[in-house]
Amino acid sequence: MFDEIEKELRHECGVFGIFARGRDDIDVARTAFYGLYALQHRGQESAGIAVSDGRGIKLLKGMGLVTEVIRSENIKDLDGYMAIGHVRYSTTGASIAVNAQPLVFHYLNGMVALAHNGNLVNAEELRKRLATYGSVFQTTTDTEVVANLLARYSQDKLEDALAKCMIDMKGAYALLIMTEDKLIGVRDPLGIRPLCLGSLDDAYVLASESAALDTVGATFIRDVEPGEIVVIDDKGLRSLKASNLPYRAHCVFEYIYFARPDSTLDGINVYKARRELGRQLARENLIAADLVISVPDSGTASALGYADEAGLPFEEGLMKNRYVGRTFIQPTQQMRELGVKLKLNAIEEVVKGKRIIMIDDSIVRGTTSKKIIQMLRDAGAVEIHMLIASPPTRFPCFYGIDTSRREELIANKMDKEAIREFIGADSLYYISMEGMFAALKRDDKFFCTACFSGDYPVKI
Structure with missing residues (x-):
């Protein structure tokens, strides 16, 4: 697809x-x-x-x-x-x-x-x-x-x-x-x-x-x-x-993924917020590894923050093809396995023989994460630890974000260990809700977090 x-x-x-x-x-x-x-x-x-x-x-x-x-x-x-x-x-x-x-x-x-x-x-x-x-x-x-x-x-x-x-x-x-x-x-x-x-x-x-x-x-x-x-x-x-x-209900995913890093929304600079999310992720989940990479581009600032806090080197382990637009022709059934490679490619010289921490902003259905992890293994990575700069996405959004139906959200169907096994990672960690609020320096009365909590600020 x-x-x-x-x-x-x-x-x-x-x-x-x-x-x-x-x-x-x-x-x-x-x-x-x-x-x-x-x-x-x-x-x-x-x-x-x-x-x-x-x-x-x-x-x-x-x-x-x-x-x-x-x-x-x-x-x-x-x-x-x-x-x-x-x-x-x-x-x-x-x-x-x-x-x-x-x-x-x-x-x-x-x-x-x-x-x-x-x-x-x-x-x-x-x-x-x-x-x-x-x-x-x-x-x-x-x-x-x-x-x-x-x-x-x-x-x-x-x-x-x-x-x-x-x-x-x-x-x-x-x-x-x-x-x-x-x-x-x-x-x-x-x-x-x-x-x-x-x-x-x-x-x-x-x-x-x-x-x-x-x-x-x-x-x-x-x-x-x-x-x-x-x-x-x-x-x-x-x-x-x-x-x-x-009270307010600013969409928290604006800071995690949607907005440009150089934007400041409601007093919060997006780049600094993402960097701090990565730092908090390292405070909560410090893992022995050789290097930190990101799923570009929205995971990059958080990966830099994680690397800083953990004292690990950050490398570009995945290269993004920025010329594949959203209007790209739909792949045929035979091309489905090549889908992610059209957008991302592993840099073998960076990841081969390495224990890798990979930072992304979210996992929704899990299919993309699974393909990226397999790509890194094919490039020679010996360990792949996936860390997510947001809590598990368990509920759909009704306020202008096109998420999957609830039954398609992997965190709604599986616990963390089952998700880890499905995507093929050696370990999987999410930032906590409390850690996310601490990183963004606001409390739960400032954000809409319905996609994580199911607490919808406007009745559906």
């Missing part, structure tokens, strides 16, 4: 927006292009940009990577002073062109473009309710549910309508909404999905991660608060707090 050559966890999407009224020197469409390019890791199925010139909204979107969808010859007509963009993986709605975002629609007060990162757990319920009121749906995404909700409250000011929508919507969302003359960012009441605010001189930028701000030369101002609506227009920036819960 195709997913044999992919990471077993997939994020849904990333969003980027810019408001640059009066800044003729800023090409907002190209700025959005670079912002999305910086967020490409968050979604590789489709991409799109919508631009407003104050009179109407133009849209360019399609299936594929940012560079495949948005090219010099088709971006030149996207003139305006604000833009929103989106890169997508599908968790709600099929991976087809009609579901690509941003969605652009007409309602009582004009045109609106909408981009969404996350997942509404009550999307189907809302869709049925809206359909009874006469709503017509052209896509299968929960983003269109948000659009129809917004239209239902169109008699109100847009920010007030969004506040009403937030009462109805349950789940995880970071939303960018653009009218002909206004840019709005919305974050769910628990802050499950990330969203931050930056400035580009006197222009404003909104993005899923701070790394996208860095890419376009913007200065980080702050994270959008959970439950906050940020409105940017000719009057400047203003904020409405639609919800103010006493």
Whole structure:
């Protein structure tokens, strides 16, 4: 299967927006292009940009990577002073062109473009309710549910309508909404999905991660608060707090795997967090070995932290082929055993005759780990100890991460020893929940850890 050559966890999407009224020197469409390019890791199925010139909204979107969808010859007509963009993986709605975002629609007060990162757990319920009121749906995404909700409250000011929508919507969302003359960012009441605010001189930028701000030369101002609506227009920036819960549920997998290492989310630098996870893993599980390697790239920072704490050398034992994209042709049945080798290859001169500690961020189904370990044995490694910089993933995510069904999660079906035997490692260790919180320097009231604990912060 195709997913044999992919990471077993997939994020849904990333969003980027810019408001640059009066800044003729800023090409907002190209700025959005670079912002999305910086967020490409968050979604590789489709991409799109919508631009407003104050009179109407133009849209360019399609299936594929940012560079495949948005090219010099088709971006030149996207003139305006604000833009929103989106890169997508599908968790709600099929991976087809009609579901690509941003969605652009007409309602009582004009045109609106909408981009969404996350997942509404009550999307189907809302869709049925809206359909009874006469709503017509052209896509299968929960983003269109948000659009129809917004239209239902169109008699109100847009920010007030969004506040009403937030009462109805349950789940995880970071939303960018653009009218002909206004840019709005919305974050769910628990802050499950990330969203931050930056400035580009006197222009404003909104993005899923701070790394996208860095890419376009913007200065980080702050994270959008959970439950906050940020409105940017000719009057400047203003904020409405639609919800103010006493606790948070930031997705812990943003820090473990999804976000770029150079991003800082809600006060935590991702690279430092991963490095500290590796250090804590060594404190909990110190193993006699010759060297430490990682499963690149998300395991690398944790492997460096482990090596530092354990006093062992870190080596690149696995080389990643970064030119095998997510849109690579599906392997035939005969190619399945070669699947992982398309993406990773063991460096025999590094691992042969060595006792190896291999660090990865997670084990989901276990099939990829099994193939990598066999690859290392074929290259001559004499011992392979696998250490995981997160607790066992036992429960599926319903908030915008495409995990397997619960019955497919290996840690739900097997204990640690059975998993070790299945993947073929000499030993297997996970970081503890307490150790993870200690490494991230926050407690359990800061994170959503439902994939480990089954404690879902929003009722499913």
